[in-house]
Amino acid sequence: MGVRVEFQEEGERLVARPQGRLEAADADPFSSAILAKLQPGTKSVTIDLDELDGVSLGGIRAILRLARSLMGGQRSLDFVRGGQAVRHALEQAGLQELFSFTPALHPSRGHHDATS
Numbered sequence: 001m002g003v004r005v006e007f008q009e010e011g012e013r014l015v016a017r018p019q020g021r022l023e024a025a026d027a028d029p030f031s032s033a034i035l036a037k038l039q040p041g042t043k044s045v046t047i048d049l050d051e052l053d054g055v056s057l058g059g060i061r062a063i064l065r066l067a068r069s070l071m072g073g074q075r076s077l078d079f080v081r082g083g084q085a086v087r088h089a090l091e092q093a094g095l096q097e098l099f100s101f102t103p104a105l106h107p108s109r110g111h112h113d114a115t116s
Helices: 024-037 057-072 084-092
Strands: 004-010 013-022 044-048 052-055 076-080 100-102
Touching: 004 024, 013 024, 013 057, 024 057, 044 057, 052 057, 052 084, 057 076, 057 084
Parallel strands: 013 044, 013 052, 044 076, 076 100
Antiparallel strands: 004 013
């Protein structure tokens, strides 16, 4: 099936919204799509987990490879929202110790999750 990713540029931040389930087979296309959207002025990438149904171990490895690429380019990575199963999988992998997880996009950046 494959994961789809929508993007939104917000100044120096790129927001990626994956939709579906992030499996090992989606790992390289997912990372490549994000890296291809980076602009010279992009300083951070936020992955909005709200429409992600699940993530496999291969998907988690893809996120770690993506993070390594971003850090090599002096860019940061963080996560917002996400269902319980997705957040639990990422927490079990220890990603909450490496990256920021927030319940919603910051309202001053033009988005707000009213249900959080």
